[in-house]
Amino acid sequence: MNNKIGISNKDWINLSAYIDGALSEIERARLDKSLAESKDLQQELANLQRLKACLLYTSDAADDLLCVDLGGRRIIKKKTTKPHM
Numbered sequence: 883m884n885n886k887i888g889i890s891n892k893d894w895i896n897l898s899a900y901i902d903g904a905l906s907e908i909e910r911a912r913l914d915k916s917l918a919e920s921k922d923l924q925q926e927l928a929n930l931q932r933l934k935a936c937l938l939y940t941s942d943a944a945d946d947l948l949c950v951d952l953g954g955r956r957i958i959k960k961k962t963t964k965p966h967m
Contacts (some may be wrong), residue, residue, distance in 0.1 A: 888922050897927050903932055 889897075896913050899905045905913065917923050 889926055893923060897930055901930055
């Protein structure tokens with residue numbers, strides 16, 4: 883199945899695995915060749931890389947706050963302040 887820009891579901895999966903370093907050498911070489919030939923793939927790779935960077939940034943920002951990790955889901959607790967007397 884292809885979407886409106888001509889990227890197949892398999893392409894999306896491969897691009898994601900490519901960013902994560904999860905492709906074999908053969909799969910990576912195959913995708914590198916496809917990337918060299920397709921502006922659509924190049925654009926979507928850049929989009930996914932930006933998305934991953936945003937997600938990592940927001941994840942790191944959440945780590946800086948007082949929070950509880952519940953198996954991949956974070957509950958951020960509000961900091962309580964003591965009333966001034």
